[in-house]
Amino acid sequence: MLSLEEKILVYQNEGEGFEILSTVIFVGIILSGITYSVLSLRALAIYKKRIKDNFSSIEKINLQWLLRLVFGLSIIWVLVFFADDKIIFSSVVLFVVFIGYYGIKQVGIFTNKHALELSLTTESKEIIEQCIAEPQITKYEKSALTDSQLKAIHGELVHLMKQKKLFLTPELTLTMVAEELEIHPNILSQVINTVEQKNFFDYVNTLRIEEFKDRIAxxxxxxxxxxxxxYECGFNSKTSFNRNFKNLMGKSPSEYLKECKAMLD
Known part of the structure; x- marks a missing residue:
């Protein structure tokens, strides 16, 4: 540990005699910045997938704001080496302001206790025990559901959606549907992924689009x-509706409506 006098001397000599230490610190700072950015982007990709596996509407809970903050922090890392102190401190202040803004604006994602709680029946507990019985090399490593079980649960899901039309609920979640079926959300997620070949987000919004087409007809x-x-079909924003409609139909809602009117004429 250098004394204050030694530190002053090093500063006056412009680091002479401590070139190796300065290089090590410089490389360490660069590596830590790169590592943080890469790990942050990887974590964001994982959570982005989790959101679509659990929620039918993601406009208010997407992680684009956090992605912007990661990029902002990466820019600050770069400025540390190429900009003067005034620019660096100004960018840090601006970054803190953005953190405060997005922190207040963003709603909770996985902190809603009600959305995470599920009262399991004896039957559903037995199914879960079967699901963790033998590991398999699949996306759901611990799942042991048979094809017949998958089809049975999927049949119940389809019946539920037709009868109660849960997809009309704008803030519908995987847990809400699982509670109606009295099964664990992980099992329901597997059923939708395996049988429908979709995540929960795409599955529910496909049903909403089909409902829209039926009503417009x-x-x-x-x-x-x-x-x-x-809005009546479960979408909570124009952007979400247009994006999902075009992804599924390959055309905008207005273009689809024109085709429908042309057929009627």
Whole structure:
């Protein structure tokens, strides 16, 4: 540990005699910045997938804001080596302001206790025990559900969606549907992924699009706007509706409506 006098001497001599130590510190700072950025981006990719596996609407809980903060912090790392102190400190202050803004604006994702709690029946507990019985080399490593079990649960899911039309609920979650079926969310997620070949987000929004198409085909609904119909079908924003519709149909809602009107004429 250097004394204050020694530190002053090093500073006055512009680091002479401590070149190796300075190089090690410089390399360490660069590596820590790169490592942090890479690990942060990897974690974001994992959580982004988790969101689509558990929520049907992600506009208010997406992690784009956090991605911007990671990029912002990476820029600060670069400025540390190439900019003067005034620019560095100004960028840090601006970064802290952005953290505060996004921190207040962003809602909780996995902190809702009600969304994470599930009262399991005896039957559902037995199914879970079967699911963790033998490990398999699949996406769901601990799952041992048979094809017949997958089809049975999927049949119950389809029946539930037709009867209660849960997909009309804008903030529908995987846990909410699992509670209706009295099974564990992980099992339901596996069923949707395996049978439907979709995550929960895509599955629910596909049902919403199909409901929209059914309603727009009815003459009574011709007097409603596209956006009002979209809200009735479970979408909570115009952006979400347009994006999901185009992803599924390959065309915008307005283009689809024009084709429908042309067919009627």
């Amino acid at each position: 009815k003459y009574d609904y011709q007097k409603y706007t596209l956006l009002s119909l979209a």
